[in-house]
Amino acid sequence: MKKKQYQKQYRKLFRKRFREQSRRLLSCAFRSTMSSRQKRTKLKIILLGNSGVGKTSLTKRYIGEEFKRLHMNTVGMDFTNKELCVDKEQVTLQIWDTAGQERFHSITSGFYRDANCCVLVYDVNILESFESLDIWHAQFVEEADPITPDKFRIPFVLMGNKTDVKGRTSPVVEKEKAVQWCETKGEIAYFETSAKEKSNVDEAFMEVARKALLYVRRTTKM
Numbered sequence: 105m106k107k108k109q110y111q112k113q114y115r116k117l118f119r120k121r122f123r124e125q126s127r128r129l130l131s132c133a134f135r136s137t138m139s140s141r142q143k144r145t146k147l148k149i150i151l152l153g154n155s156g157v158g159k160t161s162l163t164k165r166y167i168g169e170e171f172k173r174l175h176m177n178t179v180g181m182d183f184t185n186k187e188l189c190v191d192k193e194q195v196t197l198q199i200w201d202t203a204g205q206e207r208f209h210s211i212t213s214g215f216y217r218d219a220n221c222c223v224l225v226y227d228v229n230i231l232e233s234f235e236s237l238d239i240w241h242a243q244f245v246e247e248a249d250p251i252t253p254d255k256f257r258i259p260f261v262l263m264g265n266k267t268d269v270k271g272r273t274s275p276v277v278e279k280e281k282a283v284q285w286c287e288t289k290g291e292i293a294y295f296e297t298s299a300k301e302k303s304n305v306d307e308a309f310m311e312v313a314r315k316a317l318l319y320v321r322r323t324t325k326m
């Protein structure tokens with residue numbers, strides 16, 4: 105009697121395990137079929153700006169990580185992927201977060217080639233970081249793609265970061281000044297962001313993705 109009871113329990117447990125395992129396998133197979141069906145467009149994004157303006161913090165916040173107060177200088181380059189849907193197209197943003205420190209420039213500039221959008225970042229509370237934008241812009245244009253005709257110039261997006269800093273009654277760099285700078289360089293979209301409060305971060309990166317995708321569509325038609 106005891107033996108029969110034991111066998112019954114064993115069969116019950118076995119059926120339960122088997123059902124769970126089958127469910128897991130089925131969902132795995134479904135996911136892999138879906139991902140192989142959906143062709144994702146890869147978009148290469150380069151982040152540039154002075155050291156400490158918040159490039160890494162913006163990237164980390166965008167992919168859902170928490171804000172960290174401690175400043176750890178990026179060494180050379182960091183690389184992050186983010187999958188999203190833009191204008192009904194599945195894309196993968198490959199975010200290349202560069203080091204702002206000058207000693208890394210010769211290494212990082214070698215990676216600008218094949219970029220689909222450049223994000224320039226400055227700190228709205230530090231004038232020097234804004235004044236350096238001209239240099240970052242020029243360096244990128246020179247290194248990224250000197251062959252592409254002018255009308256297909258790689259798009260830029262400007263982010264004025266750290267808008268949350270307390271006592272910021274009048275920012276060192278006024279919004280109008282930044283907008284004016286964007287106009288002098290062509291069609292550059294401008295966003296005031298705060299990585300700390302995660303304000304405008306998703307919106308800014310969505311624009312980056314849109315511009316990059318548009319650039320890819322245009323250039324592949326050439």
Ligand SMILES: Nc1nc2c(ncn2[C@@H]2O[C@H](COP(=O)(O)OP(=O)(O)OP(=O)(O)O)[C@@H](O)[C@H]2O)c(=O)[nH]1
Pocket residue numbers: 153154155156157158159160161162172173174175176177178179202203204205265266267268269297298299300301
């Ligand atoms: N208050 C505030 N602090 C910020 C914000 N974004 C970044 N920080 C702080 O600024 C410091 C520098 O941020 P990072 O993201 O490491 O700067 P970075 O541009 O990547 O610097 P490098 O890697 O050296 O080029 C860190 O201490 C961050 O916590 C923000 O929006 N608001």
Ligand SMILES: [Mg+2]
Pocket residue numbers: 159160161176177178201202203204
């Ligand atoms: Mg960094």
